[in-house]
Amino acid sequence: MKNLMLFFPPFLAGKILGGYSLSEYFWPFLSFSLLASSSYIVNDLLDLESDRKHPAKRYRPLAAGRISRGRAACIAVFLTVVSLCLAAFFVPGLIPWLIGYFVLSVFYSTILKKLLWVDLLAISAFFLIRLEAGGAAFDIKNTPWLYLSVFLLALFLSTGKRLSELHQLGALAGCHRMVLLRYSSTKLNILLYATSVTVLITYFMYCITHRALLYSVPLCAYGLFRYIRRVQKGKEGDPTSSLLRDPQLFIVSVIWVSFVGYVLYG
Structure with missing residues (x-):
């Protein structure tokens, strides 16, 4: 996915x-x-x-x-x-x-x-490589705001994944991933909230290029807040698993794709 x-x-x-x-x-x-x-x-x-x-x-x-x-x-x-x-x-x-x-x-x-x-920045880089690879494959230049939105969204999701691992593994966190011993719930929570705000800002700036897309910002906000709630309740933070196992996240994602598709192609 x-x-x-x-x-x-x-x-x-x-x-x-x-x-x-x-x-x-x-x-x-x-x-x-x-x-x-x-x-x-x-x-x-x-x-x-x-x-x-x-x-x-x-x-x-x-x-x-x-x-x-x-x-x-x-x-x-x-x-x-x-x-x-x-x-x-x-x-x-x-x-x-x-x-x-x-x-x-x-x-x-x-x-x-x-x-x-x-490690969080590296995970974000994987998403950026996919984005740029898509641009190269289809000969399309990505806009700076889209680039920033994807980078910050990936950073947000990777932070949530680490936070969920910290919650789920508890005392065994270091046995699975040594870097988890150096993280704390407080630090990850701060980064999670900070990146969620910056994702909204950069996505808003991207949407200005297509005015009608501004109406999709509330959908983006709900998806971010839903993911935060999921992670803080101790559920799995992996982006793919979260999307497939959380009905609300899945539905809001489908609505977002449908709305953006309607704006661009309808």
Whole structure:
């Protein structure tokens, strides 16, 4: 679901309907999804021991021992090669972003996720790479306000994810992720509220380019506040899981997409 960010540039530029063929949508999404899958496998290989101590992640194939390290590594290499080959043949402009994403993923899994605050910025960078990759794939230049909105939204969501991990894991937080020992609920709550405000401001500035989109700001605000409430109640803060498991978040997201689509294409 995170890779749907690739379609944000053509969608918000008003070009997603009729501007491209089906294959022009399919190959970038497939290439990026394969590479992202490879990076997740690498991350699971590096996090194998800590995942085995996690109440939920211990059931993942590698942590549960249902697949060997060697086999997982082979799959990761295979997915990476196929991804780059597809991009080279169908979407050459995507290759630098694919390589950048994979390199950042390796650095994140080995070094960056251990550094206070840096891990949050790194997660946000993954979303920005997806956004810029979508712009490159469809030859669309993203506006500065959209860039800032996505960056701050990603920072908001990654902060919420860390806060939920802190609440859910409690005393075992350090066993799963060492950097959690250096965070506190107070610091993360402050950052969560601060980024929610800045997301609204930057999204408002983006909407000024399409006046009718200003009516979608309350939807954005409700989604942010709903996510904050979810995290503070101790529920899972992962963006994908939150969207799929929280009916209100899912409904407001569908309404937002429908409204923006109507404004841009109706």
